[in-house]
Amino acid sequence: MDWGNIVSNSFEAFIGRDAVIYALAAIGLNVHFGYTGLLNFGQAAFLAVAAYGLAISVNIAGLGFWTGIAMGLAGAVVLALLLGVPTLRLRADYLAIVTIAASEVIRLIFRSASLHQYTGGSNGLTAFANGFYRYNPYPNGSYGFWRIGFNEDEMWYLTVGWALIVVFSLLVWLLMRSPWGRVLKAIREDEEAVRSLGKNVVAYKMQSLILGGVLGCFGGFIFAIASQSVQPDLYGPPLTFFAYAVLILGGAARVMGPILGAMIFWLLLAFSDNVLSQAVRDNLVPHWFMTGTQVGQVRFMLVGLALMLLMVYRPQGILGDRREIALDAR
Amino acid sequence: MRRPARAVLLGLIALFLVVLGLDAAPALAQDAGVQGTLVNKGKPVQGVEIGVTTKGGKPVGTATTDATGHWEVKVPGAGDYKITLRDDTLPEGVGLRFPDRKTLTVPVFEGGQPRVVLFPLGKSTRHVQSTFDRGLQLTVEGIQFGLIIAMAAIGLSLIFGTTGLVNFAHGELITLGGLICYWFNVIAGIQLVGAAVITVVVCGLLGWLQDSVLWKQLRRKGTGLVAMLVVSIGLSIVLRYFYLYLFGGSTRSYAQYQAQEGISIGPVDIPPKGLFSIVISVTVLVLVGLALLKTRFGKATRAVSDNPALAAASGINVESVIRLVWIAGGALAGLGGILLGMAQQVSFQMGFQLLLLVFAAVILGGLGTAFGALVGSLVVGIFVQVSTLVVAPELKNVGALLLLIVILLFRPQGILGRAERVG
Numbered sequence: 001m002d003w004g005n006i007v008s009n010s011f012e013a014f015i016g017r018d019a020v021i022y023a024l025a026a027i028g029l030n031v032h033f034g035y036t037g038l039l040n041f042g043q044a045a046f047l048a049v050a051a052y053g054l055a056i057s058v059n060i061a062g063l064g065f066w067t068g069i070a071m072g073l074a075g076a077v078v079l080a081l082l083l084g085v086p087t088l089r090l091r092a093d094y095l096a097i098v099t100i101a102a103s104e105v106i107r108l109i110f111r112s113a114s115l116h117q118y119t120g121g122s123n124g125l126t127a128f129a130n131g132f133y134r135y136n137p138y139p140n141g142s143y144g145f146w147r148i149g150f151n152e153d154e155m156w157y158l159t160v161g162w163a164l165i166v167v168f169s170l171l172v173w174l175l176m177r178s179p180w181g182r183v184l185k186a187i188r189e190d191e192e193a194v195r196s197l198g199k200n201v202v203a204y205k206m207q208s209l210i211l212g213g214v215l216g217c218f219g220g221f222i223f224a225i226a227s228q229s230v231q232p233d234l235y236g237p238p239l240t241f242f243a244y245a246v247l248i249l250g251g252a253a254r255v256m257g258p259i260l261g262a263m264i265f266w267l268l269l270a271f272s273d274n275v276l277s278q279a280v281r282d283n284l285v286p287h288w289f290m291t292g293t294q295v296g297q298v299r300f301m302l303v304g305l306a307l308m309l310l311m312v313y314r315p316q317g318i319l320g321d322r323r324e325i326a327l328d329a330r
Numbered sequence: 331m332r333r334p335a336r337a338v339l340l341g342l343i344a345l346f347l348v349v350l351g352l353d354a355a356p357a358l359a360q361d362a363g364v365q366g367t368l369v370n371k372g373k374p375v376q377g378v379e380i381g382v383t384t385k386g387g388k389p390v391g392t393a394t395t396d397a398t399g400h401w402e403v404k405v406p407g408a409g410d411y412k413i414t415l416r417d418d419t420l421p422e423g424v425g426l427r428f429p430d431r432k433t434l435t436v437p438v439f440e441g442g443q444p445r446v447v448l449f450p451l452g453k454s455t456r457h458v459q460s461t462f463d464r465g466l467q468l469t470v471e472g473i474q475f476g477l478i479i480a481m482a483a484i485g486l487s488l489i490f491g492t493t494g495l496v497n498f499a500h501g502e503l504i505t506l507g508g509l510i511c512y513w514f515n516v517i518a519g520i521q522l523v524g525a526a527v528i529t530v531v532v533c534g535l536l537g538w539l540q541d542s543v544l545w546k547q548l549r550r551k552g553t554g555l556v557a558m559l560v561v562s563i564g565l566s567i568v569l570r571y572f573y574l575y576l577f578g579g580s581t582r583s584y585a586q587y588q589a590q591e592g593i594s595i596g597p598v599d600i601p602p603k604g605l606f607s608i609v610i611s612v613t614v615l616v617l618v619g620l621a622l623l624k625t626r627f628g629k630a631t632r633a634v635s636d637n638p639a640l641a642a643a644s645g646i647n648v649e650s651v652i653r654l655v656w657i658a659g660g661a662l663a664g665l666g667g668i669l670l671g672m673a674q675q676v677s678f679q680m681g682f683q684l685l686l687l688v689f690a691a692v693i694l695g696g697l698g699t700a701f702g703a704l705v706g707s708l709v710v711g712i713f714v715q716v717s718t719l720v721v722a723p724e725l726k727n728v729g730a731l732l733l734l735i736v737i738l739l740f741r742p743q744g745i746l747g748r749a750e751r752v753g
Contacts (some may be wrong), residue, residue: 114725
């Protein structure tokens with residue numbers, strides 16, 4: 001059991017690519033679920049649309065990098081409108097079902113063989129991130145200490161990612177202290193009361209859906225840029241559920257919640273993954289009980305179990321306030 | 331249930347799940363190679379030479395078709411290979427369907443079965459159906475599919491109506507039926523019909539177990555409905571990956587009724603197991619419908635599903651109605667899983683893949699009504715299958731979602747739902 005390796009891998013996950021992606025996705029989800037009480041179970045669709053918007057614009061249509069980013073953002077806005085128009089007048093459960101269905105359908109469309117020439121089918125697309133790495137100021141080499149090391153490309157997207165997280169968190173904090181943010185929180189608590197005060201509830205919910213979608217879609221950009229590829233199966237329901245686990249763990253309706261949740265979530269996941277893999281490799285775990293490939297599945301089971309236990313025993317997560325949680329809708 | 335009995339039940343379930351896991355055998359690797367069978371007008375063609383060279387032209391091997399028309403050539407490793415049919419070795423009167431395609435270039439991958447290469451001979455004998463005939467065929471398939479969806483949808487709709495829970499783990503109840511039947515059928519060796527009956531009973535029990543261990547405790551605790559929704563999502567993740575853990579990622583079939591020739595009824599071609607599936611589904615659904623309409627308990631279920639508080643106020647035992655709904659919901663979903671496993675194959679996510687359509691069906695028909703779920707399921711099933719006339723097959727579920735969105739725009743309570751405020 002190489003504990004040095006385990007600890008260094010866990011620390012790299014603590015601040016690394018996945019933490020950044022899920023923190024961004026959870027910041028968007030926080031605006032939806034934490035502050036407005038919208039049950040958006042299709043956050044993966046926003047990330048997919050952003051990532052594919054960038055990839056298709058640059059790879060297939062040959063446009064520039066910044067145009068690709070703009071297309072991805074436009075796609076996220078359009079998606080928010082398409083999801084919101086039929087469902088925002090209805091109950092929370094309907095939004096949940098429609099968003100889950102929409103996210104699956106978007107994944108199927110990107111995956112479909114008949115649209116292969118536009119989307120790359122189930123293989124996905126690559127070769128669209130050069131425009132980003134061209135701006136990389138870090139000289140070649142490894143950055144870190146002890147066994148923890150990131151190369152210059154990783155340092156660049158991690159820097160950009162964390163900078164975005166700071167800026168967006170500040171933005172969310174300022175917005176939620178404003179009158180607009182107060183209306184959102186009121187909608188979460190009691191829609192009827194807000195409607196009786198003369199506010200256009202549907203319009204506010206739509207604005208929240210769009211804002212959260214745009215903030216979250218940057219997670220898709222970072223995901224695409226960091227792995228330099230987009231593949232449809234990576235943007236499925238597991239991504240949304242992990243984002244929810246991150247948000248609820250850190251504390252919904254708290255500015256630091258998504259960030260803390262993402263870092264701790266990936267630290268724990270990397271730690272357990274590494275420990276189990278090494279234990280299996282060193283034959284500390286009998287093979288009929290668990291093989292190497294099953295370690296990944298155990299990871300998912302633990303996430304599901306954690307989500308269940310969190311919702312029942314501590315729905316406010318680490319930083320949240322029990323009174324502010326949007327969990328009593330019917 | 332008394333404590334020792336509960337412990338024994340849980341112990342039995344744990345035991346069979348472990349035994350199910352012992353079956354997770356790895357796939358055997360095969361040599362890389364290419365193979366094929368030459369057939370002309372249904373009869374095998376013997377004595378034809380097939381040559382295999384690498385992409386650069388270096389010869390790898392040749393084979394001659396045997397009495398069954400079969401040929402096979404081993405290749406040294408993965409890569410692209412050129413396969414040539416020597417048409418001067420074809421017998422009199424037999425020719426390639428596409429004479430300019432006597433050399434094909436195919437990629438061969440490591441492991442797995444030898445790659446099949448097809449050289450079509452003789453005139454095309456494909457019987458092309460008219461669009462109307464195809465539409466009819468797809469409608470019948472849609473009805474079969476819709477009835478399977480209905481099994482799960484009725485349970486989901488009634489669970490929502492009586493408890494308010496949108497059960498995202500319902501797909502896993504369907505998969506459970508498919509997997510348990512697989513275990514009884516393939517591993518324990520019981521014939522499919524018997525295995526199916528036992529499975530339905532076990533699934534009903536597991537449905538009751540899920541309610542009494544988890545949902546009843548949460549209801550008693552006063553957990554909000556949104557929290558329970560997220561808990562059901564967490565449960566679905568745990569169960570699905572648990573199934574993956576035990577069953578493995580491959581799809582498998584039941585021991586009986588695997589490949590069947592279709593029976594022709596007019597222009598429609600349907601295998602006997604398809605007819606069987608339709609008949610069973612219709613019978614069960616008619617029985618459920620009669621039970622809901624005629625029996626006292628059925629009336630109580632409809633009452634609780636409509637308005638639990640009012641039903642409780644009029645003296646109905648809501649908890650026992652909920653218990654019944656979970657047992658029936660579990661059993662019906664299990665039966666749906668068995669029928670789905672017969673129609674397609676058994677896999678760890680067969681239920682989850684169906685869940686989207688089940689939700690569409692339930693909302694389309696009206697969340698909370700059993701008959702609405704039935705109508706919605708048939709509409710979704712037929713729509714999804716018939717849409718493949720114009721849409722690529724892998725996109726057919728998209729149609730169901732579009733239908734769902736349209737219904738939510740114009741009639742959010744669904745076809746049979748009451749026109750109450752849904753917002």
